[in-house]
Amino acid sequence: MDTQTEIKPINRDTVHKICSGQVVLSLAVAVKELIENSLDAGATNIDIRFKNYGIDLIEVADNGCGVTEDNFAALTLKYHTSKLSDYSDLLGITSFGFRGEALSSLCALSNLSITTRHQSAGYGKFSFNILELYFAIANVNYNCH
């Protein structure tokens, strides 16, 4: 009997699963990837929450730049990143992440949800109101004096 089997490509979902297991080895790596994302987003405040040592929940919240709506689809896709587009960019890389595999790997290994708000969303109106409020208060103070 000829038992030779055909050599054929692995289907994409399987590749995804295999590779993801290689990227996120432990809890430490999972958390590391999320912190690095936050730091790359320019956050100044990062809050990490665990429930039951990470068995129930791992949550990393930051005040970084956020993600715009048109990037949502690519956010959790494998090898999608904002950090580089060409290999030569790697030589000058300063961000922690660059491969575009962290979030997609975490997706494959766990139930992931992302809540994000980009800095452009409602930014102008917001600041205007703050200023108005500030002047209003200043005026009151001034008038008092």
Added chain:
Amino acid sequence: MIYNVLFYFLATKIECDHKGNIIKKTPCSRQIGTTVSLTNLFVSLPVRLKEFHKNVKREFNKMTQLLYAYCLISLGVKITCSNQTSANSKNLVVATQGSMSYKDNIACVFGLKQLQSILEIKPEYVSNIKENIFKGLSQDVALTEEQSIADVEINLSEDSNDAENIESQDICSSQKSQGYQNVVKPIQFTGFISSCAHGSGRSTTDRQFYFINSRPCEPTKIIKLINDVYRQYNPNQYPFVFLNVNIETASVDVNVTPDKRKIFLTKESIILDVLKNSILKLFESIPRTLKIDASLHKDIVDTVKPVTSQPRIFNSFLQQFSNKDVSEKNSIHNSRSIEKPDLKRKSTSILDFISSKHVRKVDDEYLPDDCSVKHSEYSVEDANNIKGECVSKYGEPSINNEKNIKNSSNKTISLEGSNEEPITRNNHEVLYLESTDKLPDTQIRGINDIEVQKKHTIKCKTNSSLLKPSLTSTDVRKCKVLTDRDDLGKYNKRSVTLKTSLDHVKHLANIYQNNKYKTLPERVKFKSTINPVHNKKCEEELSKEISMESFKHMDVIGQFNLGFIITRLDDDLFIIDQHATDEIYNFEILQKTTELTNQKLVVPQPLELTGVNEQILMDNLEIFKKNGFMFDIDESAPPTKRIKLLTIPMSKNWIFGKEDIEELLFMLRESSSEYCRPSRVRAMFASRACRKSVMIGTALSKADMKKLVIHMSEIDKPWNCPHGRPTIRHLVNLALIHVKDDVE
């Protein structure tokens, strides 16, 4: 109110499936930024999931270690980490204040105490190649490029400015060779390291954080270098290290491993040089380190890496030395003496001297009286010499002698009448002995005397010198004693009175016959010899071959030298150190049963432990209580301030403190065991156990001995006393002895 209306619905919540596709998008409220929530980590990998759940606390500790690295390196970022378990409320693991200095971050994560014991490493660029070479730096340059060594040597005579130029050229050339022709940027780094003063370091490497361009990583060579240098100054501890190296991104390859912890560097050797220089400089200027330490350290460096400090001179010296050494070895063949090279060299000169003198003496040999006088002189000299020479003399001089003396004294030998052959052979041995002055001068009076002595010295020779050419001085003395005239008579006759009967002989013959048929034991259980070098092997063998039960079956044969018990298990004889074995027994009992009494502190001491350590402490309160530590726990306080020390253990002259708690915490983190004791408590138990135990020199009854042996079966690790002395060793296998007899 206006606000709420404005930023409502401006954020989006995305949920994804395992393939990375968005399955649900819901608008929600959030300030600018991102929150990523993971639930059911490793849900799609069942094996890893199980492993994760099983070791979740250890995994969590590992994660915090990594988290610390990010907390330390992130300037201006406030990182808060908390954990909530089902049992207790929210628990802060670590929190930084978003400060702009690394020092503040260190204080936030590890407490102010850590900050007080660390020093900043200032980059110390190698400005002077002279110094550089003498300190054993830039090894690669010295080793790989012959040319550069030549340059260096020339530079030694010139002023340092030139040297500086050359050095920078060196860097350039090495970069060119590696394919980088960019403008040379000096390596910059920020670093903090524990002071090398005694006790400022840590017992483990748990607080070492390395960064390259602010990226946490594990540069193994740098880690090794720093620890090595630190241990030269503080040999028993490891430093706290925070080191961030800034180099151009083009010379770094971060894309090596999936977790990006491994990094390749093109300029690694330069970084290592600068680092080493900086740390050495830093520690040199510490007033608290004794000057002696520093000089000692330099010695070490010189002897360990002399090649780099004085390349050429040393190499040639080394060659000469090794040549000499080889020739020496040839002449002192068989001698097992391990002597310092200096001694050896001295010995050759003495050897030359002696051999030259000896030739003269041989010429004089015809006049026995003169000769004997000279011999006596000789022996005085000899007394000062080391055994190496005694052996080396063996070579040439004795041969010379043989020729000369054969002419002179052959006649006398033949007079003696017994087989001529062995005596002529022995003749030369006798001469050897004479030439090495092992015979006292009194012997040589007349020809007849010589004969008798010769016969005797032959015996001496074959017994000791020939078999073991490495005669020690005591052996020499023995020879002298034996050749005294009084003894000669006995040895010549060789008469031994032996009381025996025919039955007795028969009986012995029977035993002999029986033994003859005894085959070799199927398996030799114990092969290791009693030698401190083989301690570990011995222990392995013993623990493999002897179970706790077998101690009970051991027969006590008797006491040896008032210090050792000889026991037998089947055919194997063992020697047991009576003191060591009693000590380990007492020690284990103390360790298991003692609960240290504690003393209350008037003012509770804040401990400043890291969040993880606080957690470990809270999980193991029982063990701490057993060791006499009690704590005041305030769970609502921020990390590092939650635990205060209430009581410390007191035990006669021993006082314990925070260091012992830290040690215990470390032990608990590595492996939690019921009988965790800090090393100082251990030391206290050990000294108490020692005083309680049977001393060497005490005569023991058989019952006492039996009791000691049985005690060995009741303890966990009977192989060593708490101070490390071995308790039991295998002496000999009786079956093997019988077999040996038969073979002979």
